[in-house]
Every structure is written in structure tokens, then in C-alpha cells.
């Protein structure tokens with residue numbers, strides 16, 4: 215793995231005594247999209263803030279492209295772009311001036327073509343001369359993204375990028391994230407929307423109560439923990455499961471009118487099951503399939519942490 219960001223033994227206990235993070239180790243590969251999932255208060259923002267140098271860790275080190283985020287703060291801060299959860303812009307400024315100002319803060323000047331491209335990608339170009347206060351909530355959020363991208367960062371952190379935005383902006387955001395990745399930008403996003411992680415992430419990390427409970431390739435995670443189910447409707451109810459069906463993980467439901475078959479994704483037991491039912495003279499009227507989503511997996515993980523080991 216070509217590591218761009220390395221988090222080693224990072225923990226955080228705030229002055230109030232709240233332990234927001236237990237020691238966390240995590241390496242992020244260059245060019246990947248990593249989704250950090252976790253319920254409210256899990257420690258996501260704290261972790262991102264530590265990486266961006268906004269919060270000081272109680273222990274551990276963070277290196278960005280080999281630079282320590284505390285020792286080489288200026289260098290590492292230039293490599294990362296952060297889209298915060300909350301609005302932090304001058305309401306009386308115009309969109310264009312705000313984004314150009316952010317760019318200059320990082321010592322970058324000129325290159326108006328880049329700023330124009332960013333604003334166009336975010337459908338903000340037509341609003342470039344509007345004051346921030348005149349924009350809708352969704353537009354303001356786009357300005358935050360434009361600001362974070364203004365200095366051409368290699369790593370972009372998006373803290374809840376689509377919380378409270380409408381479906382069309384969410385889709386636009388996803389498109390933009392894919393485009394940035396195609397340009398080689400590494401993206402780390404926190405989200406409550408599992409759909410978002412499912413749609414975009416290469417890898418998923420689940421954090422709860424300050425502990426990183428799991429980090430895995432999304433497809434592997436879904437393969438490993440995802441289950442499929444088939445609900446077989448029977449023409450006539452049956453009282454008991456015939457012993458011939460012992461090879462399948464079946465339960466009889468709804469007064470014997472339905473059979474539920476739970477299996478892992480790779481399993482190919484359905485045709486054989488249907489053939490067996492046919493040979494036993496059990497007629498089938500309908501089949502309903504269900505594949506567990508990342509959301510099902512996430513809920514299982516967060517509600518039963520003891521089973522993660």
C-alpha cells in the first residue's frame with residue numbers, strides 16, 4: 215500500500231475528562247476513498263481535527279506524506295483540505311473572493327483557471343459574485359467544499375459532507391468526489407449515511423465510543439458480513455420441515471406458508487433447494503430475495519460490539 219496518511223497510537227482525552235478516542239492506528243492509501251462510519255459522538259470529528267492539526271492528540275503521531283502533523287504543521291496543513299461540518303465563512307464576502315482568499319492563505323496565488331474549474335464543478339460559477347449570505351444552505355455548503363479545494367490539496371477530508379442537503383446536491387457531491395479521486399486526490403469522509411459509504415468508499419472504518427472497531431475493504435465487508443435471504447411462499451402450508459431439507463438453514467414462518475432460507479452471498483443452494491422442494495411435492499408460489507446492505511451490517515456491528523473480535 216502506498217500510504218499517504220499514517221495514524222499511529224492516536225488518542226484524545228479532552229480537558230473536560232471525556233475520552234473521545236482510544237489509541238487508534240490507521241493507514242490510508244494514496245488515492246483511496248475511505249469512509250469513517252460511526253454514531254453521534256463516536257469520535258469522528260476529533261480524529262479528523264487531529265489529522266488537520268486543529269486538535270492536539272493526547273498521545274500518538276500522525277504523518278502525512280511522511281511529515282509529522284505537529285512538527286511540520288505548515289507542510290502537512292498544505293497537503294490536506296478540510297470541509298468542516300459547520301459554516302465558517304464571511305457572510306458579506308462574495309463566493310469568488312472567499313475561495314480566492316482561502317487559496318492565498320496557503321500561499322498560492324493566481325491560477326484563476328483552477329478556481330473557475332472548482333466553482334464550475336460545484337455549480338457555483340454563476341453565483342461567483344453573490345454574497346455568501348444570499349446563498350441557500352446547500353450552496354453555502356458547496357462554498358465550503360470549494361474553499362477546501364482552493365489550494366489543491368492531495369487529501370480531502372469531508373466531515374458529514376451531505377448532512378441536511380437535498381438528494382440532487384448529494385448526487386452532485388458524489389460525482390465530484392469520484393472526479394477528484396480520478397485526479398488522484400485521497401478522500402476521507404465521515405458520514406451517518408451508510409448509503410453514501412456503500413456508493414463511494416473503497417474501504418470502510420467503523421468507529422464507536424472512540425474505538426476503531428473495524429477497517430475493511432467495502433466489498434470484502436459486504437461479502438463477509440452480508441447475508442442473503444430468500445423467502446419462499448408455499449402453495450400449501452406444511453407443518454414441519456421435512457428431514458430431507460436438513461442441508462439448508464431454513465425456518466418455517468407464517469403458519470407454515472413460508473420458508474426462510476438464510477445463506478452467505480457465495481452460496482448457490484437456491485436451485486438445489488427448489489429442486490428438492492419440487493421432488494418432495496411442495497409447490498412454490500413466490501420467491502422474495504433480500505441482500506443485507508451496509509446499513510444492516512453497520513447496525514449489527516455497532517449494536518453488538520462484543521462480536522467483533
Ligand SMILES: Nc1ncnc2c1ncn2[C@@H]1O[C@H](COP(=O)(O)OP(=O)(O)OP(=O)(O)O)[C@@H](O)[C@H]1O
Nearest residue numbers: 228230232234252253254255256257258259260261
Ligand atoms: N472540544 C471538546 N471538549 C470536550 N469534549 C468534546 C469536545 N469535542 C468533542 N467532545 C466529546 O468527544 C466525543 C467525540 O466527539 P466527536 O465530535 O469527535 O464525535 P463525532 O463522531 O464527530 O460525532 P457527530 O457524529 O455527532 O459529529 C463526544 O463525547 C464529545 O462530546
